[in-house]
Amino acid sequence: DAGITQSPRHKVTETGTPVTLRCHQTENHRYMYWYRQDPGHGLRLIHYSYGVKDTDKGEVSDGYSVSRSKTEDFLLTLESATSSQTSVYFCAISGGSGGVSDTQYFGPGTRLTVL
Amino acid sequence: DAKTTQPTSMDCAEGRAANLPCNHSTISGNEYVYWYRQIHSQGPQYIIHGLKNNETNEMASLIITEDRKSSTLILPHATLRDTAVYYCIVRFPWGSGGSNYKLTFGKGTLLTVNP
Numbered sequence: 001d002a003g004i005t006q007s008p009r010h011k012v013t014e015t016g017t018p019v020t021l022r023c024h025q026t027e028n029h030r031y032m033y034w035y036r037q038d039p040g041h042g043l044r045l046i047h048y049s050y051g052v053k054d055t056d057k058g059e060v061s062d063g064y065s066v067s068r069s070k071t072e073d074f075l076l077t078l079e080s081a082t083s084s085q086t087s088v089y090f091c092a093i094s095g096g097s098g099g100v101s102d103t104q105y106f107g108p109g110t111r112l113t114v115l
Numbered sequence: 116d117a118k119t120t121q122p123t124s125m126d127c128a129e130g131r132a133a134n135l136p137c138n139h140s141t142i143s144g145n146e147y148v149y150w151y152r153q154i155h156s157q158g159p160q161y162i163i164h165g166l167k168n169n170e171t172n173e174m175a176s177l178i179i180t181e182d183r184k185s186s187t188l189i190l191p192h193a194t195l196r197d198t199a200v201y202y203c204i205v206r207f208p209w210g211s212g213g214s215n216y217k218l219t220f221g222k223g224t225l226l227t228v229n230p
Binding site: 042043045048058059088090092103104105106107109 | 149156157158159160161164217218219220221222223
């Protein structure tokens, strides 16, 4: 398995509080992604990064921000958590080797509950 | 964007081959077919991918029809641990910055391997 860890693995928080999720990789992959998974919606891309300090929005980016200050860490921040952000969050990485058959590998996930 | 169609669920006897079909009739010439699976509460796990030719690795085989409008994932000797949701995904380029891309996960096929 790719060396991807996510922290925390579980978190319960209250509406309106800030929350930061961390994704850490040991593979030196260039690309990193944040997805959320909800029943009936599958996995949806929130934000992604194509290099240190280079990020872009995904399809469900409202209410989320990201930062990548070094290759191995990609942080997802909920500035003011809402109940609609209760979800399971997955980080993924890919090498970005330039070939069209690049593959994404996923972390174990973080289960976030916003009360 | 090419979309995929998979059966909602399938059953397979332990030790037998599991054949999971996927239709992707609108696939374009440079799009790859990827297969992932997700065991309950875990992150998606990459299985295999292909463009035109059949592919095989230590986990599975991928058979793509000549017109590329459908494919079949084959688990040659299914075990109870192969019980999972299997996703067929067609990869398209998206976003900026190079070879990054988005994976669109549909509802997948719940494969249940029975003893």
